[in-house]
Amino acid sequence: MNAELSAFLHRIRSAIDATLSELLPPHNEPPERIHQAMRYSTMDGGKRIRPALCTAAFTAYQQDWKPILPVAAAVEMIHCYSLIHDDLPAMDDDDFRRGKPSCHKQFDEAIAILAGDALLTLAFEVLAGSNQFPPERILRATSVLAAASGSSGGMIAGQVFDLESEGVRVTREQLEAIHRSKTAALIGAAVWIGSYLGEAPQTDLTSIQKFCERIGLAFQVIDDILDATDGHNRDEGKATYPSLYGLEESRAIARHLMKEARQALEPLGTRGKLLLAFCDYLEDRTN
């Protein structure tokens, strides 16, 4: 990995972790179990890819990244809530997450449902309270994030499509639609919000929009490839790129999407440096 990106990722992860820890209710605040569960499923050494992308997009236009940290942390809260709910017995029924018991195994199902609800609610409370930006920009960013997380083409739609695709043969178009909503929407929103709150000019925002679409989809294809090759078989019976295209073609698709993502950044010139390095980092994961 590029040394500059490696240093950036290290610093941004510490900053995001510190921000999350500050924003989450203390573990000894009643009702204690839910606050412990919220921290358990959030402060868990996650890679923080979404908030890091959000911050990288912001720092393309602003020197100081401090103002964007609560917003980036809110994006991560939404990601973490979705993992808690996805792991529930009625959903993907996963007993483990990142090498430790999933939230409902460590606590119980009721607490896991409520901890997810609380993280989603807190994300919007944090956004509404981020007074470092003009109020109308916060509102627009909130709209974009909520749409990317919702049931109309957002993450929740993706989760429903995903559940419905189990054991069913889907077409390539359907698979792309699932991945776009399940993963790409939130990743794209994270990047877009970072650059929008950084006050990127409209022409750059158009380029970034294109970048978001490609990188979000590439991210899920790469994730599928990793899942297919790490032997965990989390996605057994689900519609994935490797199951539909095979590993080799999936790798070629990921490379092609990444190439398009990099091309979309060209108009940004040197401002796109960190986001470009991110493409390298994400692509390296499959090698």
Added chain:
Amino acid sequence: MNAELSAFLHRIRSAIDATLSELLPPHNEPPERIHQAMRYSTMDGGKRIRPALCTAAFTAYQQDWKPILPVAAAVEMIHCYSLIHDDLPAMDDDDFRRGKPSCHKQFDEAIAILAGDALLTLAFEVLAGSNQFPPERILRATSVLAAASGSSGGMIAGQVFDLESEGVRVTREQLEAIHRSKTAALIGAAVWIGSYLGEAPQTDLTSIQKFCERIGLAFQVIDDILDATDGHNRDEGKATYPSLYGLEESRAIARHLMKEARQALEPLGTRGKLLLAFCDYLEDRTN
């Protein structure tokens, strides 16, 4: 019931129902099942007490109630999401809600979890998009609503306390704390947001804050009394006012809270008329 309030409630319910129907994704938008579930659990003849209170508080200061309708509908979406999740097997495990199968019985558990998540997400998307008010007021209203719905003293905290109280003897102070967070917080937020977005002067907001605390708690005491007398025993084993104080004393407590609520409105003069009539309506339910 007072004829003016009766007419108002009738009109406001139609208006809220129409607004909700407009804001919810169409039932044939993919993924269809979740959108059907969201409508099933929202467009169900609910009493719309929270949005009606929100609108009544708004119309104390504004002639035209149209601008507040999406905000009031967002409050109702949060209420409906909480009912869907509360009914889940891991929570209160209720097979019926308002006389029909609860969401997870009519659809399935995964869809019920996701439909709740989607309603919560949509509520914040609607708030962020309500461009009828100054952006900084929308942000403040969103903060207040999110806090009232969250795990720090809000509705989610109340649900955890409630689950933890099952079969346990709680003190009177604990019972009041449960009710304050479980129900009173969201009811209070609905009223406060309505008057705040209606641009009530600060002195009125202070009176309304007091009103909110009393009416929210009174509402849950009355609900407990109704549950204890309607023979459904939904709350068996749970901490309720009738189980701790008996029916007679619970009725006296409700009357006392309502008296304090009415007194809190005195400084508003005739502006408080509809909210006062609401107190009559809520109190009438126990007779």
